[in-house]
Amino acid sequence: MKTVVFTGLAAMLAVSVAHAADKPISFEDHRGQKIELAAPPERIATIIRAAPFIYYSADRTTDHMVAVNADSIARMKNFVYADLIPELLELDGAAARDGFAPNVEAILATNPQLVIQAMHNPDLIEPLERVGLKVAAWGCCSEQQRLDYITMSGIISGHPERAEATLKLHYDSNAAMKAKFGELADDKKVSLVYIEKLGDQIQVVANPSQDFSLSGIKNLAADDSGEWWKNVDVEQLFTWNPDMIIIPAQAVTLNPSDFYAHPLLSGMDAVKNKRVYKVPKFNASPDSPELFLSAVWLAMVAHPEMGPIDQDFRKTVRDAYVTIYGREPDDALVNRILELEANIQAPGYAALFK
Known part of the structure; x- marks a missing residue:
């Protein structure tokens, strides 16, 4: 024992x-x-x-x-x-x-x-x-x-050894991200808003369990309430004016194109600069064992100026699924996991993850 x-x-x-x-x-x-x-x-x-x-x-x-x-x-x-x-x-x-x-x-x-x-x-x-x-x-x-x-x-x-292998991926990945971004000054962090629903009222993910600091990110909607979601209006979005907007993977009917076509959002920096991203499918549940991949992906899209954070992220994704589930996704499935089609308008996205 x-x-x-x-x-x-x-x-x-x-x-x-x-x-x-x-x-x-x-x-x-x-x-x-x-x-x-x-x-x-x-x-x-x-x-x-x-x-x-x-x-x-x-x-x-x-x-x-x-x-x-x-x-x-x-x-x-x-x-x-x-x-x-x-x-x-x-x-x-x-x-x-x-x-x-x-x-x-x-x-x-x-x-x-x-x-x-x-x-x-x-x-x-x-x-x-x-x-x-x-x-x-x-x-x-x-x-x-x-x-x-x-x-x-x-x-x-x-099979505790399988759980231990999965947890090792999590801890090792997060440790590497913390080493790279843990001391990043606030004025170097990229600002974002995490939007799940886009309508008369806009539902933002305010206080998720994800640690955005691992990616050199600040979540402008975060507060001390502890509430996962909160509703805001368009005026609040413009007050925040984030560098990036991300859409959770579980928001299956919401895509970056909805923001680019929105008549009231065209003046927002994230929309003007085509920096609205659908989060990959490894983030489809906050309970997913592969969730740690999100911190790496987010850092890659937020900080292209820092060079390649992961030299072959597609391989990292494939290897993670093999370790966690014993199944290897093919190239077509990796494309879908990384939301290449939804994020095609984001400058450099295809080159970064193809």
């Missing part, structure tokens, strides 16, 4: 890892509750929306996921996983169909040995435990909690 301790922003996760697939598993979930299993489960249900692809990254099969959230399947259809791991779309979506509210009867029918559920509301866990189901609770939404999802998936599946 090996004991691993992780410390983070919100909590300490202490786990006891059994490396052999036939040995007992013991770990603490985000409630601090000890979860024990005789062996890696052959039947697991997940209600956390991102859990199917996170768990797959450790288990490398869908055979053990007997029920997932219907929202998981609906969202993955717009993510890279639909092409990279299409069998994820064939999972049974009966575990939940209304947010995180569990379909207890349907879950019971699948006879799972473990259910992964959200921790934010105890009422979402109690109905499962009341009928005798074992629940591992995942909290949200700090960076450390999201890294813990990977760790726990490795422990539960009996």
Whole structure:
């Protein structure tokens, strides 16, 4: 047995890892509750929306996921996983169909040995435990909690070494970015606004868990509220007048062309200079194990004056998917991941990532 301790922003996760697939598993979930299993489960249900692809990254099969959230399947259809791991779309979506509210009867029918559920509301866990189901609770939404999802998936599946390999990519990449941009003066940072919805009211991502300082960026919408989103008007956008605008990957119907065609935004610097970018698909969920790639990509588009931050980012992307999921995207899929078509009007984008 090996004991691993992780410390983070919100909590300490202490786990006891059994490396052999036939040995007992013991770990603490985000409630601090000890979860024990005789062996890696052959039947697991997940209600956390991102859990199917996170768990797959450790288990490398869908055979053990007997029920997932219907929202998981609906969202993955717009993510890279639909092409990279299409069998994820064939999972049974009966575990939940209304947010995180569990379909207890349907879950019971699948006879799972473990259910992964959200921790934010105890009422979402109690109905499962009341009928005798074992629940591992995942909290949200700090960076450390999201890294813990990977760790726990490795422990539960009996493949902690896969989780460790994924986490090493994250830590190594972030360390390299911090070394390059950690001491960058504020007046050298590129300003951005992160816009998810464009209408009469404009929804901006104000306080995501992503650390923009790793990319030499300042998010003009950030404040002390802790709220993920906030609504602003066009006047506020012009007051900010960011160097760049980025669009989250999950905003599937919003593209840079919508900003370039907008009659009220043509005078904004980011629009005039064609510096509106659709974020690549490795950022489609804030829980994605490959999310660390976003900091590198963002630095590359924000700071071309600093020279090549990654000499072959396409290879970095391919290698990351191989390490995390055991699947290598082909060139066409890498193009789609990097949103080459959506970002074609941005000067130098194709040359940077082709």
